[in-house]
Amino acid sequence: MQTSTSIKTWSAFITAITQAFGSTKVQELAFEQLKWYKQTVNQSITQYYDKIIELCKKVDPVMPDSLKLKYLMVGVKESLKMHVALQDPKTTEAFLLSAKKIEDVLSITKTNNELSDNDITIINATGYQNQVRDRATFTRTSNNKFNQKNPWNANASRTRTNSSQGIPVGNNANRQNKFSNSTRSTQKLGACYNCGTPGHYARDCTRPHFQ
Known part of the structure; x- marks a missing residue:
């Protein structure tokens, strides 16, 4: 009012x-x-x-x-x-x-840094794989060169490999070959397996075993 x-x-x-x-x-x-x-x-x-x-x-x-x-x-x-x-x-x-301009610049910088970190990770991983591959190649090359300069080492390696496969080597092979040849000759002549004399079997042989 x-x-x-x-x-x-x-x-x-x-x-x-x-x-x-x-x-x-x-x-x-x-x-x-x-x-x-x-x-x-x-x-x-x-x-x-x-x-x-x-x-x-x-x-x-x-x-x-x-x-x-x-x-x-x-x-x-x-x-x-x-x-x-x-x-x-x-x-x-x-x-x-x-403030908007500064915010945009900082956002771009942050994005670039994140990309750079990812690139560094990829580069490091690739470099590690290359190092492993180069180390393996170097090892094989070094072994081949060493075997070429030292033939006895390569022969020894083959000898060990043959032994591991059950193949007789050295004097053992010669002994086994001689035994096999003797056995085959005895079988052809019908001679005693024990003494090698024909005319009787090993079970009837009177000579001592392997005299």
Whole structure:
């Protein structure tokens, strides 16, 4: 009733009621959030900028741009803060432009570093495989050269191989060959297997065995 003469429209009435009886709780909460708000690790600079500007408007719809800029600088993450400060932006729009450029450059650098690490891993793995292959080739070549310079070593290796396969070598082979030849001759002549004399069998032989 006291202001009825100055309030002529509905919008003017709402403004007057809000100013006279409206709660300041929303403004206080926005101010507390604005003081402590920080850019998170996965939050882009654009998202951070929009959030700070929104809180500034809730706290004070006519807040000066210089004060908004201070809040932006305080809460930006450390990886961007130093680079943006070197650009010395004078307005909130200049802050956003500089911060976006720096964020893009850092993102490209990080991607290149990750690719470089993968390339180094691949190169190391390839180098290790080449070393193993070269070592095996060197070992075979060295063994061949050593055998060429030392024939007795190659003969000894073949002798060991033949022995492991059950093939008689050396004096043992000669003795076995002689025994086999003697046995075949005895069988052809019909002689005694014990003494070699024809006319009787080994079971009837009176001579000592293998005398």
